[in-house]
Amino acid sequence: MAAEAIRAEGNDLYARGRYTQAINKYELYIELVTKEKGGLDRIVCGHSNRAQAYLQLRKYTKALEDVRKALELDPTHLKSLVRKAKALEGLKIYQDVVTIYKSLLQNFKDQLHDVHVKDFLRSLQDAERKDKMTRLGQYEELVDSYWDQPCPNGAPMMEEYVGPVELRRVERMDRGLFATKDLEPGDLLFVSNSIVTVRVPIAKGDIQISVESKSEAMHLVLDSLKRFVNHAFDNLQDFSQFQLLVQVDTLAGPYPTAPLSRDCPSMRYFTPVNALPPGLRNLMRPDLDHPTIRADFSHSTLMKVVERRQFTHWGNDHDELTGIYALPSLMNHSCTPNVTVTTMQNESVTKIFRACKSVKKGEELFYAYHNIFCPLEDRRAFYPTLCCTCARCKLEERLVAEVPALKSLEAQCSKFWEQKSSFSQLSPEERAKRRNQCIICIRLVEELLQKNSKLQILRTHEKDWIRATLIRFHRLLLDPALSLKDDALKEDQLSEMRLIFEAVRAMRTVNPGSDIALAMISEEYSRVVNQNSRKELEPHGLSDLFLTDKSVIRSDDTTQQAFNVCEKGSSRAPLPFEWSYCLWSTVSLSENNEDFKVVESIIMLVKVANYAMHEKPVLQIQVPFLAVSGNSEFHLL
Template identity: 25%
Template sequence: MNKKLVDDKILSADDYRQSGNKYFKSNDFAAAVDEYSSGIKLEPHNVTLLSNRAEAYLRLNQFVKAINDVEIALKHEPDHLKASFRKGKALCGLKRYQDAINILKDLNLKMQNSTDDSIKRSTEKSLKHAEMLNFESQHGKYNYTQIIDEFCEKIKINKYSENWICGTGPRLDHADFLIDDIEIRSVKGKGRGWVAKRDIPEGTLLMVSKAFEVVFGNEAPLSYRSIDFISKTMNTATHSELAARIAQKLIVKSDLCQEVNELYAGPEIENLDEDLPCSVDVKRIEKIIKYNFFEATDQWDVIRSIKEGSRLTKDSGAGLWILPSYFNHSCVDINVERLVIGDMMFIRTCRPIWSGNELILNYCSPMKSYEERFYALGLHGIINCSCRLCDLDRSESNEVKLRRANILETLGPQLTSTLFNTNFNPSLINELTKLIDELKDLRKEYLDLEFQSYELKSSLATAYVRAGNLHKSLLVVKEIYEFVKTAQLSQCTSDAAYQIASRYARLGQMKEAKEWWDVALKEIAEPIKGKFSEEGTKWREEALYLAEKLLPNMVSGAKNKGLL
């Protein structure tokens, strides 16, 4: 056996194997790789060391290196079961799902008479998983119940340390998907964007994209956010950590540099030259993040309830999703919407789309004021949004702007602050109504763009409840629902439908209440899994399950009101 002298002690390849195993068991996979590598230098064809190093590479997501090791191992020992098993896992990591299935099926046959139950069970489990990934990537068919279960389990954190309870947190093990009906094209005045190649129905799943890299709010070393509104840049620990992780990933996997470097990095960064696609430029990465980041979590109850004051709930984190970065923005008139579950982004059509149409989503809510949207979009490098809402905001006279600002920033908040006073004043209803009517009058030709009266209308609906006039409150909430539904504000439609159901329940009209509760369930579930095709009870069971997982507070309220 080959040996090496270290600190007056002769170390053998097996010594390095044992040392590597210790590091592996302590989850220090990089150190384990170093130890196994030292052993392999002594015995280049040691199948056990090669197979062990392959497993360490798998844990580091270095799948190409893992395959290189197992192929050398299998060349010298073709029937090495663990090497074959790890090759299947590495192929899955490289998204070569059918190749992985072939390897694992062959291994499964070899294992039929094996007495090693552990690797036999692992092979069967990995084969099923590879088949699931292949089906997802080929057909865009996902088990959303399973995905939500996985997410709700992995999002849990230790209440003291704020570390994940489950390994790497809500990074989900599912495949990417891209429909063949869309493509990236040049878009006049916008650079590149996604365009429909043919007509696409409403509710169609266009793509599922796993984050290239993501940092959740509790993972950054610090928790602060500093926005420079002059230069429109954001400096957060989350973004700094994201840039560092992307750079480190590209150093290890240089073959991924091009897909990152091709993303828009702002006018101040020159176009790619011949050498840049394979280089790791930290400044460019920071600019790419600035213009292309998405927040990493949707604010469901399951996240809000984790821990009051937790960094995970205070900072929504940030991630880089490659293909979704090519969607251009509009504050209004969007035709696709995104949903983030863990590190996976699901993008569906929210309107019918015709061949040749550009696919548009929004990066910030139209409920915000023009100034808030201007700054928020500036953080993404969007200096001059040309949507109908922004054009209207810019075109209004100073007199109109000042009056709207006075209503929305001063008069409205003053009134709503008294809404829950012990001694309710019924005159509040008339005063709120006057403000809402004035906002409508100021935009009487553009009522479909009067987003900012939403909060005042919600307050008016509550004021009617406090005054004991449930019928009037119901009418206001129905008006809210119709508005947000038309505007495709899915984050508001489920709540509005639930509020309608609640008011019907308080009026004792349980038939209507349960019908609107069904509407609320669909508004919750359909952005996740698409349009329900069944009108029996199966859709309701699935929708209710998703709602219980993601919005337990709403479901609890529905039970208390007799809606379930």
């Protein structure tokens, strides 16, 4: 009876949330019943109870050890089987979780209440979805469900995935990510969740985060990182926690005199455990020799990680998110990137990385750390310590020195953009004047590219680089303070549309898949379509520009293209968060909208998304309130 009293004490401590003390009681209980030879069922109960306490402390490896001991004695012990599934889920070994839940539903269905069956089915489906994410990079099911029924609390949580990339050293002892196979636009590279994420408050009315807030953000991120590292050291038996230590250690580098294993550790340390072969899912002897184990994760070391690896995400009017990522932090920047990033607004602020250009095996992968559609001086101001040496930056640096008119235009572009917040306070006459100045500057850019001896010899894509640098002139035309009025002439509207489309073409050369490009084109198209009927605009060339221009739409059959987009079961890729906002705001219904306008807006947005993303259409979405019949007719639901 003494043993049962101790188990009761352990249960009481567990019920009060004192899990460590409960574990000590269960350990004593196991020792006593083992000595007393009190029956296998009591020993099984002790190990199973202790496993549950370990689960509450997120010590999944220890929990798994206990349930394995319990199942060695009683392979059919239901609670131990369920807790084994929970431990494996905590260790992110979803393949085994799927196997266990299938076995439970097949072999124990008669012993389960209906509520348990529903719970197990839900857990099975969740594990299967996560297994497909981590091993196969299949996110369509989760993303589709999100677009069908958008969650007001943000995007769903996503598991990490590592595809055809590897870490290598590059010049100056830096690291970079490289492609391990030939890539086409749209190919999934990897998916990363933040190691730590904190919300930083912004004072009301501030346009940018203040210096004080930045300092607060660094301390918040540092404190979170310390907690993560301490938890990892407390759970070194858990390989996923060991991975975290290696990642943080790598982000604190590079180390000029360190061994290669420290600067460029194996991709095994970045790959989700579930995607590793079974023999590599546990700590092994070589892991224990990794420099991380001997490293001192001091305050200064972690501060290096925070200072060098912060990512800032725009939040709402009250705060913004700041986080640290592993693999994304090791990819280098370029102002002509070959990788596009989709940010999902969930708790971990998931980032999805896809190739946006064709990439050869062995080529380095780059993405843009900041807005690259601005003058060189402004781009360098984003990260003063970062000096991009891509071909675009080198060319622009040379041309700005050789062509004074180009330098003057870039200065004017930056000046206008800085004054943007004050445009709403100008008189109507001053606004019109500023708008005309932007249009004049846009035309001057084209004139320079055609007539200046230094610029006219540039190749087509190099001219697009220059256009993209001065794209803010186009963006200012869409500013509410400077945009065309509702009663503007159709010729003026069409002229502006052509300017915006030319801007998008240039932006696409620099960075296919740019959210800024799609935001510009969708805003312009939405405004014009909502103000005018198609019949009114057709005589002015709208149909030619938007619906049959093959260089933009790349489709001979508008109806069939839309049908393919909306058809159930089509392959779909996740839209960036900013794009989803453009889509839903553009197609929002109002009493004054005619049905065909909404349909045309939807079709156009999808086509523009395809155009902006890639040479060939790879982005397809399903619009929840639009149905397509067998004869390709559209009906609003």
